[in-house]
Amino acid sequence: xxxxxxxxxxxxxxxxxxxxxxxxxxxxxxxxxxxxxxxxxxxxxxxxxxxxxxxxxxxxxxxxxxxxxxxxxxxxxxxxxxxxxxxxxxxxxxxxxxxxxxxxxxxxxxxxxxxxxxxxxxxxxxxxxxxxxxxxxxxxxxxxxxxxxxxxxxxxxxxxxxxxxxxxxxxxxxxxxxxxxxxxxxxxxxxxxxxxxxxxxxxxxxxxxxxxxxxxxxxxxxxxxxxxxxxxxxxxxxxxxxxxxxxxxxxxxxxxxxxxxxxxxxxxxxxxxxxxxxxxxxxxxxxxxxxxxxxxxxxx
Amino acid sequence: xxxxxxxxxxxxxxxxxxxxxxxxxxxxxxxxxxxxxxxxxxxxxxxxxxxxxxxxxxxxxxxxxxxxxxxxxxxxxxxxxxxxxxxxxxxxxxxxxxxxxxxxxxxxxxxxxxxxxxxxxxxxxxxxxxxxxxxxxxxxxxxxxxxxxxxxxxxxxxxxxxxxxxxxxxxxxxxxxxxxxxxxxxxxxxxxxxxxxxx
Numbered sequence: 001x002x003x004x005x006x007x008x009x010x011x012x013x014x015x016x017x018x019x020x021x022x023x024x025x026x027x028x029x030x031x032x033x034x035x036x037x038x039x040x041x042x043x044x045x046x047x048x049x050x051x052x053x054x055x056x057x058x059x060x061x062x063x064x065x066x067x068x069x070x071x072x073x074x075x076x077x078x079x080x081x082x083x084x085x086x087x088x089x090x091x092x093x094x095x096x097x098x099x100x101x102x103x104x105x106x107x108x109x110x111x112x113x114x115x116x117x118x119x120x121x122x123x124x125x126x127x128x129x130x131x132x133x134x135x136x137x138x139x140x141x142x143x144x145x146x147x148x149x150x151x152x153x154x155x156x157x158x159x160x161x162x163x164x165x166x167x168x169x170x171x172x173x174x175x176x177x178x179x180x181x182x183x184x185x186x187x188x189x190x191x192x193x194x195x196x197x198x199x200x201x202x203x204x205x206x207x208x209x210x211x212x213x214x215x216x217x218x219x220x221x222x223x224x225x226x227x228x229x230x231x232x233x234x235x236x237x238x239x240x241x242x243x244x245x246x247x248x249x250x251x252x253x254x255x256x257x258x259x260x261x262x263x264x265x266x267x268x269x270x271x272x273x274x275x276x277x278x279x280x281x282x283x284x285x286x287x288x289x290x291x292x293x294x295x296x297x298x299x300x
Numbered sequence: 301x302x303x304x305x306x307x308x309x310x311x312x313x314x315x316x317x318x319x320x321x322x323x324x325x326x327x328x329x330x331x332x333x334x335x336x337x338x339x340x341x342x343x344x345x346x347x348x349x350x351x352x353x354x355x356x357x358x359x360x361x362x363x364x365x366x367x368x369x370x371x372x373x374x375x376x377x378x379x380x381x382x383x384x385x386x387x388x389x390x391x392x393x394x395x396x397x398x399x400x401x402x403x404x405x406x407x408x409x410x411x412x413x414x415x416x417x418x419x420x421x422x423x424x425x426x427x428x429x430x431x432x433x434x435x436x437x438x439x440x441x442x443x444x445x446x447x448x449x450x451x452x453x454x455x456x457x458x459x460x461x462x463x464x465x466x467x468x469x470x471x472x473x474x475x476x477x478x479x480x481x482x483x484x485x486x487x488x489x490x491x492x493x494x495x496x497x498x499x
Binding site for chain 1: 340342346347356357358391395
C-alpha cells in the first residue's frame with residue numbers, strides 16, 4: 001500500500017471486532033508484519049491496517065516499528081556489534097531515544113486508539129549496550145505508549161541489571177525465550193525463566209510457544225505451572241528438535257491445548273499470534289489466517 | 301455508519317494489501333529455479349537471509365559473501381548445514397531435517413543464481429580498480445581457473461576493448477557463473493589488465 005493512501009484512510013472510531021474470542025484476549029506481535037520494514041515509522045499505518053484486516057485488537061509492538069533506525073543499531077544481535085560502524089550507529093540510536101519527546105510515543109498510542117486498537121506490550125530487547133539512562137527512558141516510553149508491560153528478548157545477565165529499574169519504575173518486564181539450549185545466559189528452558197522470575201516480582205514471561213517446542217520443552221506444562229507469571233504467549237507452530245516454523249496446525253506446538261487450557265481455566269494469559277513461516281502471500285493475509293486458526297479453536 | 305465505513309475501508313485495504321509486492325522476491329527465469337525459489341520462500345530463509353541473500357536479520361550470515369556458499373557445488377556443502385541447522389546461536393537457524401534431496405538441489409541452484417545476480421550487480425556498481433598484469437597472469441592459471449578452459453592467446457582477440465562490455469564477457473554467462481560468484485573487483489581488473497597486455 002502506498003503511504004499516502006494509508007495516511008489518507010480514516011480508521012473506524014470503535015473496534016470493529018470484539019475484545020476477546022471465547023474469553024481469550026488475542027493479539028499480534030508486530031514482527032509478524034514482515035513486509036513492513038523496521039526502522040521506518042512512516043510505515044506505521046500498515047501495521048494498523050494489518051491488524052484491522054486480521055481482526056486483532058491489540059499488539060505487542062516491536063521497537064523497530066516505531067524507532068527510526070534499523071534493529072542492527074540496537075545491539076541485540078551480537079553479530080551486528082562487530083560491524084565497524086556499529087558504535088556510531090548505536091550512539092545515534094541512543095541519542096534519539098534519550099531526546100525524542102515522550103509525546104512521540106503518546107501520538108503513536110493515539111493513532112492506535114483512534115483505530116480502536118491497543119498497544120498492550122512494548123517489545124524492546126534490552127542488552128548490555130544500553131546505558132542506564134537508556135534503560136530508564138525505555139520504561140517511560142513504554143508507559144507513554146500505553147503498554148501494560150515491556151516484552152524483551154534478553155539474557156539473564158541483563159535481567160539482573162534490570163532489577164532496580166523494574167522496581168523503581170514499578171513496571172513489568174516479560175522475558176521472551178528462544179531455543180538456544182547451549183548458552184546458559186539465554187532464555188530457553190523452564191529453569192532459565194524461573195531464575196528471572198525469582199529475581200523480582202516485576203519479571204514475567206513472554207512464553208514463545210514455538211521456540212519452546214523447538215527446544216523440546218513442554219509449553220503446556222510450563223503454562224500450567226506459571227500461568228500467573230505469564231504476560232502473553234507467542235502462538236506459532238514450530239517442529240521439535242530445532243525444526244522450522246510451519247503454518248499453524250502443521251508443526252509440533254500444542255496450540256490447541258494451550259488455547260483451551262487458557263480458555264477453560266479463564267486465565268488472563270494473552271495469546272499473541274506470530275507469523276514466521278514462509279509464504280508468498282502478504283503478511284496481513286497470513287496473520288489473518290493464523291488468527292482464524294486460533295479463533296476456530298477458541299470457539300470450539 | 302461506523303460499520304459501513306469499516307467495511308469500505310476493509311475492502312479497500314484488502315485489495316491494497318494483496319496487491320503488495322510478492323513476499324518472496326521476484327520470479328526466477330526457469331522452472332527449476334522457480335522450484336528453488338519456492339523452497340527458499342516457503343522455508344522462510346528470506347526472513348533471515350533476505351530475498352537477495354544480503355540481509356543479515358536475526359544474526360544471519362550474509363550468503364552473498366559467504367565463502368561456504370561460494371565453494372558449494374549443487375548443495376554438497378550447504379545441504380548438510382541446512383538439514384542440521386545451527387541451534388546454538390542467539391536465535392537458531394532452524395534444522396530443515398525433512399528436506400528431500402530434490403529440494404536441496406533446487407534450493408542450492410536458486411541460491412547460486414541469486415548469488416550470481418547479486419555479485420554481478422556489486423561488481424558492476426563501482427568502477428574497477430587499476431589492474432596488475434602480473435597478478436592477472438597468476439590468477440589466470442591459478443585462483444580464477446581460466447586456464448582450464450582457455451589459453452590466453454585464444455582470448456585476446458575476442459576481449460572487447462571498452463567497459464562495461466569487456467567486464468561482462470567475464471561475468472555471468474553460464475560457463476563463467478562460478479567465477480562471477482566468487483570474483484573480487486581487484487581480480488577482475490587484474491585479469492583484464494593481463495589480457496590487454498597480451499593484445
